[in-house]
Amino acid sequence: xxxxxxxxxxxxxxxxxxxxxxxxxxxxxxxxxxxxxxxxxxxxxxxxxxxxxxxxxxxxxxxxxxxxxxxxxxxxxxxxxxxxxxxxxxxxxxxxxxxxxxxxxxxxxxxxxxx
Amino acid sequence: xxxxxxxxxxxxxxxxxxxxxxxxxxxxxxxxxxxxxxxxxxxxxxxxxxxxxxxxxxxxxxxxxxxxxxxxxxxxxxxxxxxxxxxxxxxxxxxxxxxxxxxxxxxxxxxx
Numbered sequence: 001x002x003x004x005x006x007x008x009x010x011x012x013x014x015x016x017x018x019x020x021x022x023x024x025x026x027x028x029x030x031x032x033x034x035x036x037x038x039x040x041x042x043x044x045x046x047x048x049x050x051x052x053x054x055x056x057x058x059x060x061x062x063x064x065x066x067x068x069x070x071x072x073x074x075x076x077x078x079x080x081x082x083x084x085x086x087x088x089x090x091x092x093x094x095x096x097x098x099x100x101x102x103x104x105x106x107x108x109x110x111x112x113x114x115x
Numbered sequence: 116x117x118x119x120x121x122x123x124x125x126x127x128x129x130x131x132x133x134x135x136x137x138x139x140x141x142x143x144x145x146x147x148x149x150x151x152x153x154x155x156x157x158x159x160x161x162x163x164x165x166x167x168x169x170x171x172x173x174x175x176x177x178x179x180x181x182x183x184x185x186x187x188x189x190x191x192x193x194x195x196x197x198x199x200x201x202x203x204x205x206x207x208x209x210x211x212x213x214x215x216x217x218x219x220x221x222x223x224x225x226x227x
Contacts, residue, residue: 036218041220042220043119043205043207043218043219043220043221044205044207044218045218046215046216046217049215090158092158099146099163099170099171099212099213100209100212100213100214100215100216101146101147101148101163101165101170101171101207101209101212101216102148102160102163102170102171103148103150103158103160103216104160105150105157105158105159106157107157108157108158
């Protein structure tokens with residue numbers, strides 16, 4: 001079985017500042033890792049994912065995450081945030097080789113970007 | 116290409132009633148998953164269907180059931196509603212179980 005811990009429930013930050021949203025996981029098998037974003041009153045959107053290969057993955061809107069197997073972490077970072085990044089971010093895992101339709105989510109981190 | 120559609124978007128029921136939620140996947144997608152989102156428990160996996168077969172089921176009581184039709188549309192049913200069933204129910208579809216999921220906007224269920 002897998003579990004995901006998002007260490008911060010809320011992260012306030014000023015516009016143009018860097019941000020890191022932390023995610024640690026626990027699993028007895030190798031996993032796929034995901035970050036999803038949820039804007040108010042909307043569903044989830046995939047931000048980025050790690051399936052294999054390079055441990056550093058990037059999204060089209062400037063976010064990046066690095067898979068660290070030894071620390072079982074997949075922290076999300078952005079060097080300079082915008083007001084529009086205000087949302088809730090969820091880290092998720094699924095067993096490698098298994099279904100991506102059976103995701104285990106963390107409790108989420110609310111990112112609040114202030115002007 | 117139209118996204119995942121969930122109906123209804125909002126629903127109010129009373130304790131003891133039953134409810135059926137519907138999900139229409141993206142055209143061509145044959146895999147559908149359901150999740151429950153609450154402030155206390157977060158996002159929890161309910162079911163996964165592929166080609167009308169339930170592949171996986173989360174840790175929910177038997178009051179929660181689902182099915183998938185031959186056109187890949189899916190429904191989930193909750194019987195004997197409890198206050199704790201109030202939640203946002205999210206549906207996600209993908210081409211197959213190994214592919215990326217796309218989420219719908221959700222159905223907000225309120226149980227009074």
